[in-house]
Amino acid sequence: xxxxxxxGAHYGLKDWxxxxxxxxxxxxxxxxxxxxLLVLKPxxxxxxxxxxxxxxxxxxxxxxxxxxxxxxxxxxxxxxxDYVKPVSVRLTLHVLTILLLAGYSGWIAAILWRL
Amino acid sequence: xxxxxIRKRPKYLDFYSIMFSIKLPLPGKLSILHRVSGVGxxxxxxxxxxxxxxxxxxxxSFAWFARIAxxxxxxxxxxxxxxxxxxxxxxxxxxxxLDLGVGVDLAAARRSAVIVFVVSLALTALICWRVLL
Numbered sequence: 001x002x003x004x005x006x007x008g009a010h011y012g013l014k015d016w017x018x019x020x021x022x023x024x025x026x027x028x029x030x031x032x033x034x035x036x037l038l039v040l041k042p043x044x045x046x047x048x049x050x051x052x053x054x055x056x057x058x059x060x061x062x063x064x065x066x067x068x069x070x071x072x073x074x075x076x077x078x079x080x081x082d083y084v085k086p087v088s089v090r091l092t093l094h095v096l097t098i099l100l101l102a103g104y105s106g107w108i109a110a111i112l113w114r115l
Numbered sequence: 116x117x118x119x120x121i122r123k124r125p126k127y128l129d130f131y132s133i134m135f136s137i138k139l140p141l142p143g144k145l146s147i148l149h150r151v152s153g154v155g156x157x158x159x160x161x162x163x164x165x166x167x168x169x170x171x172x173x174x175x176s177f178a179w180f181a182r183i184a185x186x187x188x189x190x191x192x193x194x195x196x197x198x199x200x201x202x203x204x205x206x207x208x209x210x211x212x213l214d215l216g217v218g219v220d221l222a223a224a225r226r227s228a229v230i231v232f233v234v235s236l237a238l239t240a241l242i243c244w245r246v247l248l
Contacts (some may be wrong), residue, residue, distance in 0.1 A: 020214065023207050030204065045170075045177040052171050072160070075153050083130075104160055111168045 004099040019074045022067035029064040033057075065108040069101040142228040150205040152199035159196060190247045198239040205235040 036057070042048040051057055076097050084090040133139065133147050147248055169180040209227050212218055218227050 014207060020211060023211065027204065027208065031128060034248070045174050048173045048177070069159075072153075072157050075150075076157055079154065082127075107164055107168075111164070111171065 015077075019071055022070045024062055025067040026071065029060055029067075032060065033064075049115060051058040052112065058112050058115065062109065062112055066105060069105055073097060073101050140225065141232070142224050145206050145209070145228045145231055148202055149210070152206075153201070155199045155218040156196065156203065159173070159192075161210040163196070193247060194243045197242050199239050202231075202240075205231040205238075 016037045040047060042051060052061060077094060080090050084093060166180055169176040209231050218224055
């Protein structure tokens with residue numbers, strides 16, 4: 001008798017891959033932004049602001065943030081799945097986590113595109 | 116017979132047991148700290164976004180950011196975030212190699228765990244010294 005709990009739609013594999021893809025994006029961005037900061041050595045507000053106001057930097061910073069939020073969603077979802085057993089509490093936490101991260105995505109877009 | 120074995124595995128340990136009461140090998144400590152550092156960063160996302168916003172919005176908000184960031188308590192917090200980021204980063208790269216089947220045997224996995232701790236702690240010390248002090 002097979003007691004395996006079957007879950008549908010391959011979402012486990014998709015998220016496992018997405019967590020690694022977003023990790024790769026974030027690690028490339030981290031090296032890239034550290035290199036920029038090491039070269040420009042921003043010491044005052046104008047230089048600091050101009051780094052993120054630059055089109056490509058703004059675009060990649062936004063991609064980094066989206067990768068971070070998606071990566072965090074998978075990680076925090078795993079955390080709730082590991083430690084929170086009652087389904088109602090767990091699903092509530094899942095929804096709150098998604099709402100929070102969706103809000104952060106809007107927030108970072110607003111910060112960057114106001115520059 | 117096999118029924119009994121299935122019911123006992125996997126064994127779930129609570130966080131306290133993982134950290135303090137069982138003798139965890141170094142790759143295990145690396146792994147649980149990977150989770151701890153990830154959760155720490157997640158919890159600090161809102162304050163970090165807020166500080167980033169202040170730092171790039173206007174000269175006045177930048178001055179406020181600079182004043183806040185110069186406080187010793189904030190420097191301690193930043194040091195913690197820098198460590199969390201670097202540990203998560205280095206341990207994550209190690210996990211990517213393990214996913215690819217590189218360094219999976221016991222000796223190699225223990226050696227790479229040592230490397231992760233040495234590199235992440237050394238980089239944390241270097242960045243804290245150059246940026247925060």
